[in-house]
Amino acid sequence: MVIFKDRTDAGKKLAEALSEYSGHEDVILLALPRGGVPVAFEVAKELDVELDVFIVRKLGVPGYEELAMGAISSGGVKIMNMGVVQSMQITGEAIDSVVASERVELERREEMYRKGKPELDVTGKTAILIDDGLATGATMKAAFQALRKQNPDKIIVAVPTASREACDEFAAEVDRTVCLTTPEPFYGVGAWYENFAQTSDKEVCDLLKKADEMAGPVMPSRG
Template sequence: MQLPFKNRVEAGRLLADALKPYAGRTDVLILALPRGGLPVAFEVAQVLAAPLDLMLVRKLGVPGQEELAMGAIASGGITYLNQDLAESLRISDSAIDGVASREKKELERREQAYRGHRPIPEVRNRCVILIDDGLATGATMRAAVLALRQRQPGRIVIGVPVAPADTVENLRAEADEVICLATPEPFLAIGKWYEDFSQTSDEEVRDLLTRAWQQRKQE
């Protein structure tokens, strides 16, 4: 696997090749973690001929070190907290609650902005492939898996272009399968492994979702 990836589109096409055993199956549903996961997932959905939707999750950043995840929240009222990290950094319950409250508002805003009145897809007994543009600590993806488990899917597969090896191993205990194209060391940051890692906008997310949904209607 040659790094860095040119952009999320290229990463998505390469990831789609690795996920081809799931192509053409009627029980497969692809859920992207927005925003960065959507361009990757769109390419996968095209190759696998599978429906595409969203798994809304928000990282809970450490106060003052927002890029460091101490946990995450997901649609459905699911909260994942790295208790060991919170305790080692002596983060108070009130500080955690404050961060969670802010992120919950953003989660609700995105739900409305991206999905509008479109219903959440049924996942019971389906094979759900969760996709992001990369993982660092894996906290956000872990929250997504926990939220999904409550809805009783038949199988949960995590698909990402790049992540640290230890994060991938930890997530193997959470999901039924983890497919990661590259586990470079030292990892440093997701953006290091993309030539173009510019932020995905809300407009891009809505456009890709609309295109995917319209394609499904025409089939």
């Protein structure tokens, strides 16, 4: 059973669930690229709040790249799923190799998406982390742990669809979770979208540019 037509449709539905934050100047949306950006853009447009990206890279198991053994994010945060590491007997050398490769891609995306613009300052604000869905939650966990170091007042995790396990795990760790759907069995995030085509770098950049234009005056940034 398909629940969402595409990420745009999912974003509009997620915006309805987050409508209480509409127009709040102390709310910042942080999208996880790439798939989280079109979802978060619709939320930002509907709620008239600021949008930024929070860049995180999944660490895939060598040879089984779709299986996450952890994730890294801006700020030097690394999260490992030791259950996967041990069950797949992944060596430290293999982990280091994947981390090094993904760090190069993380830095490339920061340069491409930000174009020199600093991150928005989340200190004392409500930060809403948005992705197109949660399966294992490893990527989102890296994001929220890195974000927590930046002293927001509240952290909210909001996604259109998630596994029940991932949604429950975040409910115990952040101030609020919004998981529109938690299908059982979950299968994977893409199973609940009619169109789950990969989001391109160009689409991310175009949406971030539009979001900046909608926002008007730039908010104070770190540094």
